[in-house]
Amino acid sequence: MTAFTFQNGLAAEFSRSKPAVPSKLSAFLICPLRYAFETESSPEVVVPRGPFALRGIALHRTVERYFGREVPGGRELQAEFLNYIGEEIARQKEISLTKFAFTQAGIKGILSNEQILSACQLARVILVSHQDKATPNPAVLRMPAMRGGAPALGSEKAVSSEALDMEGRIDLTYKDATDVVHVVDYKSGNVLDSTGVVKESYAIQVAAYAALVSDTLKPSGLVMDLIGPSSNWSGVYDAAMDRAIKELLSKLRTALPKHVKVRTELLAMPGHHCSSCAYRLFCPRYKEYMNPTSRGADDEALPNDVSGTILEARQSGGLITLRILTDKGTKASIAGVPLETYPALHTGQRLRAASLGTFDLAGKTAFPANFYLFRADNPRLSAFEAMMLST
Numbered sequence: 001m002t003a004f005t006f007q008n009g010l011a012a013e014f015s016r017s018k019p020a021v022p023s024k025l026s027a028f029l030i031c032p033l034r035y036a037f038e039t040e041s042s043p044e045v046v047v048p049r050g051p052f053a054l055r056g057i058a059l060h061r062t063v064e065r066y067f068g069r070e071v072p073g074g075r076e077l078q079a080e081f082l083n084y085i086g087e088e089i090a091r092q093k094e095i096s097l098t099k100f101a102f103t104q105a106g107i108k109g110i111l112s113n114e115q116i117l118s119a120c121q122l123a124r125v126i127l128v129s130h131q132d133k134a135t136p137n138p139a140v141l142r143m144p145a146m147r148g149g150a151p152a153l154g155s156e157k158a159v160s161s162e163a164l165d166m167e168g169r170i171d172l173t174y175k176d177a178t179d180v181v182h183v184v185d186y187k188s189g190n191v192l193d194s195t196g197v198v199k200e201s202y203a204i205q206v207a208a209y210a211a212l213v214s215d216t217l218k219p220s221g222l223v224m225d226l227i228g229p230s231s232n233w234s235g236v237y238d239a240a241m242d243r244a245i246k247e248l249l250s251k252l253r254t255a256l257p258k259h260v261k262v263r264t265e266l267l268a269m270p271g272h273h274c275s276s277c278a279y280r281l282f283c284p285r286y287k288e289y290m291n292p293t294s295r296g297a298d299d300e301a302l303p304n305d306v307s308g309t310i311l312e313a314r315q316s317g318g319l320i321t322l323r324i325l326t327d328k329g330t331k332a333s334i335a336g337v338p339l340e341t342y343p344a345l346h347t348g349q350r351l352r353a354a355s356l357g358t359f360d361l362a363g364k365t366a367f368p369a370n371f372y373l374f375r376a377d378n379p380r381l382s383a384f385e386a387m388m389l390s391t
């Protein structure tokens with residue numbers, strides 16, 4: 001049985017089957033349906049995985065590969081990192097835009113040199129900090145040496161708690177010289193926001209990991225550490241934090257009871273955050289935003305999402321250019337649509353699209369009308385998060 005049932009291409013009902021997922025709890029706070037989409041799969045729901053997601057996966061795998069071993073030279077580390085990117089892309093069954101750009105232009109079609117170097121530098125900082133010997137790197141010296149031993153300590157450990165009905169995989173758990181247990185989560189982006197405060201979603205995630213460790217290890221002291229390329233954060237996991245996480249888990253159990261079908265319309269909480277929701281084309285409430293008569297003041301909130309009917313589909317060199325009549329009654333074009341990715345598009349079809357790239361300059365037009373997916377002139381500018389559904 002799949003977690004979702006669908007009607008007319010939209011999720012209609014959801015039944016939770018999995019324990020709570022720490023890395024997605026912040027999504028639950030924003031919108032329970034988004035949490036449902038992000039934690040449970042269904043064959044109808046396929047969302048693109050962009051280069052930044054791949055970079056995060058490759059970073060974690062590189063660290064895992066060399067953890068506790070001699071740290072290799074820069075070239076070897078980078079080669080391994082790029083190897084993992086290639087493996088992840090090869091593993092993708094669907095021809096995503098990321099895979100298409102990689103096939104067309106190689107690694108430079110999806111990531112810049114700077115993006116690759118910063119990921120490899122972070123991998124090095126993490127690895128060097130966990131070598132046995134001391135290191136002269138001051139950023140690393142802030143992290144005490146790891147002292148493994150207890151079963152739940154170490155790198156990339158899966159931890160679950162029946163009492164909390166939650167499970168997750170923790171980047172690193174170790175005991176310091178004072179027997180305080182540290183729960184470490186590595187981030188490929190900044191862990192602090194522009195005001196210097198720890199990002200809420202990261203704090204909730206690492207606190208949920210700490211709750212798992214607290215429940216399973218019962219340590220006398222517990223500290224949460226977030227490690228990013230340019231900033232770190234640490235906080236004590238205390239009784240107030242423990243209460244907050246347990247309250248959050250209780251809300252999740254109430255909103256999404258296990259093995260009980262819930263109407264997705266009741267779970268969806270639309271708002272401006274929908275613009276960053278990769279699942280919006282499957283959401284029954286999001287279509288209100290795609291409907292020009294109901295959006296009103298929000299009309300400009302998501303200018304790069306469009307729905308309408310295909311008037312023309314022209315193909316050249318494996319790329320399609322679509323002309324569509326939008327539901328607003330305007331005409332628009334979508335260029336650079338890979339035939340491999342969207343082989344069945346034809347005139348007269350209904351189309352819903354999200355997160356398209358646009359050639360129109362912001363503020364110059366009432367509604368953007370010149371969209372794109374793949375940018376043959378500069379593949380790295382392709383709209384990697386874009387998706388289109390036709391009916």
Ligand code: SF4
Nearest residue numbers: 031270274277280283
């Ligand atoms: S589109 Fe908005 S309301 Fe729908 S699941 Fe995503 S965040 Fe929730």
